[in-house]
Each structure stands twice: as C-alpha cells, then as structure tokens.
Amino acid sequence: MxxxxxxxxxxxxxxxxxxxxxxxxxxxxxxxxxxxxxxxFSPEYFQFLKKLIMTNHPFVLQPPQDRVTEAEEIAMISGQLCSKFLFSVGLHTKKTLRGPAGEWYDALQVHLRASGHTRAWFAQHVLFAQPHRFVEYLLECPAPEVRMVFGKLIVLVAHCARNDPPLPLGWGPLKHHPGLDMSGGSCTLSDQLLVAVLLLLNKEVSEHGRHLVQYFHLFHLYASLGPAEKLQLLKLNVVEMFMLVALDEGPGPAIKYQYAELGRLYQVVSQLIRCCDVAQKQQSSQSVSRT
Structure with a gap:
C-alpha cells in the first residue's frame, strides 16, 4: 500500500x-x-488555435468529389471549435493577447461559407440559443473591432443562408413574428437572422445610443451585397422601421443618447429607396407650375 x-x-x-x-x-x-x-491565456495558445482552425481552409473550400462529406464534418468541427473559443474566451481578451479580431473572422468565415450545416449550428447554438449576444456584441461591447467582426459574421451567415431552410425555433420573439412566414415555405434562415437583429429596435437600440453606427452599418453592409439582399430588406419593412426610429416614433422608445449618430441609418434608407422603381410616385415640376 x-x-x-x-x-x-x-x-x-x-x-x-x-x-x-x-x-x-x-x-x-x-x-x-x-x-x-x-x-x-498566452499568445502561443491563441496562435496555435488560429492555425489549427485555418489549416483545412483549402480542403473545405474545394474538396474532392469523393470527400465532400468529410469536408462538411471538418467545417463543422472547425466552426464549433472556433465559435466556442471566441465567444467564451477569445473576444473577451485584450487585443495584445488575441491579435486583430479580423484575423479570427477570416479563420471562421471559410467554414461558415462552405457548410450549410455549420451555418445552421452557428445560428442555433451561438446566436438564437443565447439571444443576449446580439445586444452584447453589437451594442454593449466597448471594443469597436469586436462589434465590427460580430456584425460581419451576421452579414456573412445571412448572405450565405438566403436559400437555407429556417430553424424550428422555440425562441418566442422569432417564433411568432409576423414578418416570418414559417408555414408558407418562403422563410429562410437568413430572414430569421435579420429579424432577430431588427427586434433590437423594440428596446435595446434606444438604450445603447453610443454604438448605433455599428448596428446600422450591419444593414448597410448587407444591402451593399446586391439586389437580392436589398429586396429582402425591403420585404422585411426595414425602410419604414428605420424612418420611424429617425423620427422617434418607434418601433421602440426614443433613443436616449443625446448625440446619436444616424448617418448610417439614412444611408441604408437611401440605398433601399434608390433601388426601387418610383415612377408612379413622380410628378413633373413643370406641370405643377403651369397649373
């Protein structure tokens, strides 16, 4: 013994x-x-994880025909590893330790682009299962580059998921939202993501007026991707909601911050209106002057 x-x-x-x-x-x-x-919490460990996540980028993007399933599995495992590390540790550390946040976006975005299953997992477990993260990383986070990276991740997933099926959500605000026709077959995972961000207008946006630029910049980035994205935002009634916000008429309380920067809001509204055919609403100034 x-x-x-x-x-x-x-x-x-x-x-x-x-x-x-x-x-x-x-x-x-x-x-x-x-x-x-x-x-x-050492630079060597952060660098090791980043290289581990990025090492399979070429294989995931262009897998051989007989190894597509394997590439999907690698994208899922890499996406899960990167997401769990970033949202539990990586994005909460100082830049001197984690490095530029954009490098972590580059590491994760390839796996999200390559795999629909990875996008569904990311939306379900990273975002919808933790709905406070929309507020935490878009409006509350004090680091501008972290807010930027989080916004870009939402834009990326929403863009790539325009043809992905919706998730059977149990989260109340999305489950019964009138803008999501879950039974009609037209709703997508992309719609669910964008509506989740728009729901912040009901309360959270008014309480975090200092960081509104990043919030509206997300929609600016998305609208800049092409006509299909602009049409999607128009169908979600973004123009009307944004103008109500600018006029302090809803959909939530007035923005509390005295010097709220709404330049990006007007930029998004301008983008969406200029892509519409407004010929029926036009009126000649000459005909008006003659009468």
Missing amino acids: KLPFSVFLSAERPGLVKMPSAIDRSVVRQNVRFMHSRSQ
Whole structure:
C-alpha cells in the first residue's frame, strides 16, 4: 500500500501538522486550474488555435468529389471549435493577447461559407440559443473591432443562408413574428437572422445610443451585397422601421443618447429607396407650375 506524499513530508518534518485530504485535493485542483488558465491565456495558445482552425481552409473550400462529406464534418468541427473559443474566451481578451479580431473572422468565415450545416449550428447554438449576444456584441461591447467582426459574421451567415431552410425555433420573439412566414415555405434562415437583429429596435437600440453606427452599418453592409439582399430588406419593412426610429416614433422608445449618430441609418434608407422603381410616385415640376 502506497502512502500519500504528504505523509512522508509530515514524517520527515514531525513539527508540521498533516494537511487534511479534502484541503489537499482542493489545493491540487486550484493549482491545475491555474496552470490551465496560464496556458490558455498566452499568445502561443491563441496562435496555435488560429492555425489549427485555418489549416483545412483549402480542403473545405474545394474538396474532392469523393470527400465532400468529410469536408462538411471538418467545417463543422472547425466552426464549433472556433465559435466556442471566441465567444467564451477569445473576444473577451485584450487585443495584445488575441491579435486583430479580423484575423479570427477570416479563420471562421471559410467554414461558415462552405457548410450549410455549420451555418445552421452557428445560428442555433451561438446566436438564437443565447439571444443576449446580439445586444452584447453589437451594442454593449466597448471594443469597436469586436462589434465590427460580430456584425460581419451576421452579414456573412445571412448572405450565405438566403436559400437555407429556417430553424424550428422555440425562441418566442422569432417564433411568432409576423414578418416570418414559417408555414408558407418562403422563410429562410437568413430572414430569421435579420429579424432577430431588427427586434433590437423594440428596446435595446434606444438604450445603447453610443454604438448605433455599428448596428446600422450591419444593414448597410448587407444591402451593399446586391439586389437580392436589398429586396429582402425591403420585404422585411426595414425602410419604414428605420424612418420611424429617425423620427422617434418607434418601433421602440426614443433613443436616449443625446448625440446619436444616424448617418448610417439614412444611408441604408437611401440605398433601399434608390433601388426601387418610383415612377408612379413622380410628378413633373413643370406641370405643377403651369397649373
């Protein structure tokens, strides 16, 4: 029978009181936790994870015909690894440790582009299962580049998921939203994502007036992708909602911040209106002057 190391210590140094086993185990656990934390919060560990996630980019983007299923699995595993690390650790650290946030976007975006299953998992488990993340990373986060990266991830997934089937959501605000026709077959995962962001206008946008530029910039980026994206935003009634916000008439309370920057809001409205045929609403100034 082997005796614990602490017994030998107490035998060699009889003047010391033997540490109780429960405290000994607690100290060991805390020491192990400290070493794990020290190893995780190091530039070398961050660089290792980034390289691990990016190493299969070429294979995921252009897999051989007989290895498409394997590429899907790799995209899913890599996407899950990157997402869990970023939203639990990576995006909460200083830039000096994690490096530029844009590099992590580059690492993750390939896997989201390549796999519809990865996009569905990301939307379900990273976003919809944690609905506070929309507010946390778009409006509350003090780091501009983190807000930018989060917005770009939503734009990317929404763009790539325009033909992806919707998720059977149990999240109340989306489940019963009038803009999502879940039974009609026209709703997509992209629609669900955009509506989730638009729902922030009901309350959260008015309470976080300092960071509105990033919020409206998300829609500007999306509308800039092409006519299909502009049409989608028009169908979701974005123009009317944004103008009500600008006039402090809804859909939520008036923006509390005194110097709210709404330039991006007007830019989005301009983008969407200029892509419409408004010939029926036009009136000649000459005909008006003659009458």
